[in-house]
Amino acid sequence: MHRLTLRGRMVLLVLVGVLPLLGFHLALIYRDFQAQRDQFGVQAQDLASSLAQLVEGELGTRVAALEVLALSQSLARDDLLAFRAEAEVVLALQQPGASIMLVRQDGQQLMNTAVPPGAPLPMLQETTNLQRVLTTGQPAVSDLYVGSGLQRRAIAIKVPVWRPDGKLDRVLALTPRPDALSNLIARQHRGTNWCVSLLDGAGVRIAQLPNPAGYEGEKVSSAFFRAAADRSEAIYETTSAEGVPLIAAFSRLDAYGWAVAVGIPLSELTQPVWRRATNSLAVGMALLLGGLGLAQLVAHGITGPITALRRLATTTDEAPAAPVTTGLAETDDVADALLAETSRRRAALTSLLESERRLRLVVAELNHRAKNALATVQALAQQTARGEAGSDPVRFTAAFNARLQSLARAHDLLAAFSWEAAALHAVVQAGLAPWLASGDAGRELSPDVRMLPTQPGDPSRIDIHCIHDVEPAMASPGQAQALVLALHELATNAVKHGALSTPAGYVKVICRRAESCQDWIIEWRESGGPPVPGPPDRGGFGTRLLTRALAHDLGPGGSVALDFRPTGVHATIRFRTRSYAITGAAG
Template structure:
């Protein structure tokens, strides 16, 4: 397998740092876009509901005017001249541009304020609404139809006219101008890009803002009309405008009258900010990637050139005179190695055997240093990835706090192993390192809440470096969970940590017991970072025969970690 060069590894490191952040930012932008769509849909639906009530109020007001006019004494007495004057006054004062009709059951007009007195009165062709009034004796509002007298689309608001015996003998109708609904809609239009339409029971547009006259009499979008005719009271769906643009449309049915109000929000207006933010994020990400790659090239060149000089000096034959001390190579480490090589070259000329032994030791140190550096980077990368996958990943502040605390726990384990020269550590020291922040806080308390019982003379071998790091991280996660959700999250809660060993020191055990905390309702439904660490990663790091038991008892969490200490040696 081909090993990656230093330059390639640095490039991969830059890419691995920029791409996840860029992807996270794009996902966040998409989530904000979805939230904006949901808010706009709900706002449109609320507006449609309010307009439906306003339309109903407008129609009810017209019905009330007609009902009062239908009780006119002149109409009861058959004085149509006086009644016409009263009707024209009503039109002039309350419904300018409209006309009032008086109709028989067969559609014959008896009076029409739109025609001059004495002009021939035609027979009305649209009789559906009129028949309903005669049949039910109640006011009714028609769907949109074409008026043969006014030669334009109309709607009719009709009320019954009764004789002295209470029978319906005539129908009094008002044909309001359709643009009378436009001010009602325009007053509540929240954004110029939005479209509001009022349509009848058949899904035909009665009024629309903007472009009122253009769409009057035309059906609403087919997909919305299908949902409307199915009888739904309220619907939120994506549809197409007459121009073909995609819209997010909400409609609400007018109570009792059966008309509807639709509010359409252009999807492009909602997507434009998200698209702009995504493009900006991509440009910024590419700029950062370019700068990172340029900086990587500069670093690689500064590191590789001294290394090449060192290689050239190292390749010189031993029988050549090494000469004076070399000038600076541009890298302190490389300068130190060059001086060491110079001294070694001089000693090699005197003792070849000492040179061979020194080279072997140097290679061992470099290999171990490389191994430990890669292990540290892999561990930090795993911590970052797992923390981002957990709930803390959705909040940068929580991610920073959680990731920092885990890095500090890893650093304490590293300091502990350094103190023991990376030859393993006593179990009690590992427990103390993992719980150091909480043990330090307990020192100032009147009564300790975290009690550790780990005798230093336990008859078990020292834990290997990998085991010590894994145990310290596991204890850290248990303590964080206790502070957030367990015994340490409430006053009076207590945690006891006990260490013990099996006979002959063949295995070690750590027992974690929480008491006095909140009631535990069983195992968590969602596995967070800590649970995955305890149930999976810890078993792998502790080695064969390891067991981790988590008991989510009602009185508090009890965790038992059993393992067999490995031989304390450098883990190459």
């Protein structure tokens, strides 16, 4: 599935939010349009029914007036002059502008108020309603026709004229003024755009509003005529003679066969709807564009901090000391967490690299120490064999094992200090461990202890005084190993020949800082032992170790001074401590 960017998602969110609302609003407008269309149809139908009732009432009034006039005694006596006078009075009072005719059953006009008295009268051309009245004996209203006298469109209302003996051979006809029905419709017309038509039984327009003279006498469409012929009322959509879409309704005058049709232009309904729809679309598009612009701003306000986070996550530089501000609170929290995690990982990586470096150095140191140890063991074996124990295997084994154990104690000490610099008091204790009190043997001295005390009755006769500054003195691994071996030789010599060979003798070991404040001094003082005659004629292994090997292993500034005093041997070991890092050249 294609992954959308944040901007794409924001745009989609705006579209999902705006377009459905816009579509819903347009649907409401269309629903209102349908409701208004139905309402317009009902209004047109109501107007058509009302006009049909008015026209039917108007025609009924005229029929009633003719029927009363047909009962005239002058007409019964065939006194046409007197009857004409009565007819003109009726026209003047009730039907101004109309004309009344008396027609014989063969269509011959006997009297016509529209023609001067004594003038010749023509035959009646429209005889359909004449025959209907003569046949049924009931009043009838004609369709629209063209009169023979004035050559204008007209309608005729006819009623039967009965003779006193009950014979029916004449008909009384009333021809209304042409605009009489149009004026009636105009008084009920609503709106200038509504179209109202009065139709005769053949579907010909008798009256038309608006534009009454334009369509009078024209026939309506065949579809409308069929619909009007089949039903008394109906609502439907059609097109006017000008091609204008209409909502049309009609109502029939059942007594006379006429119909009233009312048409409402759809434009009166669609124009407001289109205006509403256009306004809605304009507002919707404005909201959509504004939402898209806002979405772009919001997306930029989010993608900017995310981009800053990505740069922060991919940078190889050191983490900034100050908090990172991305412009968004949530991404600021992520940035802080990312920086914290980055710092932790860098610290862990640094520690790991340092541990790896130290491990490599330790391995190198161990290799170097192993080689040194092998060389030392070889030297110990050779020097022990050359010395006083060389001719006696038992003495050789004892002396060699003791020196190996001293070397092992030195290695144990360095291992305890991770093959780094070792505390000086711990070095002294490791070198003299076999001759210390049982309770103190193997016990690590605390840096603030200034003297290794002895208990009453303790067999140990070695007093150790370690005088420290704030920080205890530290000896490098090479120095520590050499000092352990040297102290072992001094103690061994004291046990064999010196102060520790007699019950009253004892040894004092003093560790102190030299006057130069750069060197440290270990003093070995024997007393109470047998008198010392002086330096030996031939130096043994211990003497060579102290005067040659130890001075070399102590490094620059290191020295060893042996003083064979009559009261006991005094040894002064001087060396310089230094900052120590594990290297292959340390020992």
